Amino acid sequence: DIQMTQSPSTLSASVGDRVTITCRASQSISSWLAWYQQKPGKAPKLLIYKASSLESGVPSRFSGSGSGTEFTLTISSLQPDDFATYYCQQYDSFSITFGQGTRLEIK
Amino acid sequence: EVQLLESGGGLVQPGGSLRLSCAASGFTFSSYAMSWVRQAPGKGLEWVSSISGISGGRIHYADSVKGRFTISRDNSKNTLYLQMNSLRAEDTAIYYCAKDGIYDSSNFYHFDYWGQGTLVTVSS
Numbered sequence: 001d002i003q004m005t006q007s008p009s010t011l012s013a014s015v016g017d018r019v020t021i022t023c024r025a026s027q028s029i030s031s032w033l034a035w036y037q038q039k040p041g042k043a044p045k046l047l048i049y050k051a052s053s054l055e056s057g058v059p060s061r062f063s064g065s066g067s068g069t070e071f072t073l074t075i076s077s078l079q080p081d082d083f084a085t086y087y088c089q090q091y092d093s094f095s096i097t098f099g100q101g102t103r104l105e106i107k
Numbered sequence: 108e109v110q111l112l113e114s115g116g117g118l119v120q121p122g123g124s125l126r127l128s129c130a131a132s133g134f135t136f137s138s139y140a141m142s143w144v145r146q147a148p149g150k151g152l153e154w155v156s157s158i159s160g161i162s163g164g165r166i167h168y169a170d171s172v173k174g175r176f177t178i179s180r181d182n183s184k185n186t187l188y189l190q191m192n193s194l195r196a197e198d199t200a201i202y203y204c205a206k207d208g209i210y211d212s213s214n215f216y217h218f219d220y221w222g223q224g225t226l227v228t229v230s231s
Contacts, residue, residue: 001170034217036152043203043221044144044152055219087152091216094167096142096154 002026002090006099012107017078021102023071023088032092035064035073038101039084047086048073078104109133109220111204116225123194123229129187129204129222137161137182140207140215143189145200146224155202156189159213167215172198194229201226 003026013019023033031051036044046055048064051071061076075082083106088099115127129141142157156178159165166178177190187204202225205218 032216036218038152043223044218045221046208046217046219049208049217049219089152089154089217094157094215095169096157096215098152098154101151 001095002029002093002097004088004090004097004099006086006088006102008102009100010103010105012105013078014107015078015080019075019078019104021073021086021088021104023066023073023099025069025071025090025092028068029090029092031067032090033064033066033071034089034091035062036087036089037082037084038087044087109206111206111220111222113202113204113222113225116202116227118228118230119194120231121195121229124190124192125194125227127189127191127202127204127225127227129189131185131187131204131206134206136180136185138211140165140209140212141180141187142205142207142215142218143178143187144203144205144218144221145198145227146203147197147200150200153200157207157215158187159215160207160211161213165213191227194227196229199227199229 033051035048038044052064112130143155156168175193179188204222206220208219209216
C-alpha cells in the first residue's frame, strides 16, 4: 500500500497567518491527491482534488500544489473557521490511503 | 441537493455481524462509485471499501476487512450497503459512506460528498 505522511501533526497559528501543510507519498501518485477538512463531530469536507483543483464553494484562500510524491496545502490567510484537522488522501492505487492528519489549532 | 444517510450502526459483540445502509438522493446514484470510510474514536480516517457505479463490477477492500466485510449496492433503491461479519473490537468506529467525485467512472477518485456517519461499537 502507498503510505501517506503528513507534517506537521499539529500546527499552531493565528488568524491572518499563512500556513502550509505537507503530504508525502511513499511512491509516485502523479496528481491523484485530495485534501479534506474535518471539524469535531462532523464528516470530512472536500477542499482540493487532483492535487490543485479547488472544489466548488471552497474559499480561494485554500490552494494545493505538488505532484509525484510531495504535495502541499496552503491557506493564505487563516480565518477563525479554518481551525480544524486536515487530511490528505491518495487515489492513485485501488487501495486508497489517507494521511494521519494535521490538527490546526489557534496559537 | 446531494444527501447520504447512513443507518444500521449499533452495539455488537465480538464475532457478531451488522449491516450498514446508506440511502442516497440528489444525484444519479448508479453513475457514481461509492465507498465506505471509517474513523475510530479520536483517530484518523481509514478507507474501508469501494464499489464502482452502474454494474458495481469493480470492488476493492482494505486488507484489514478483506474476507469479513462485503460492499454492495442496489441502484434501483439508491442504496449502498456494507455487510460486516466476524466483527472485532478494532472495527469500532464511525462509518461514513462517501460519493465519488467523478461521473460514470470504473475507477475510484476523491470523495465529494460524505454522509453524517453511523457509529459501530464492537464490545462484549
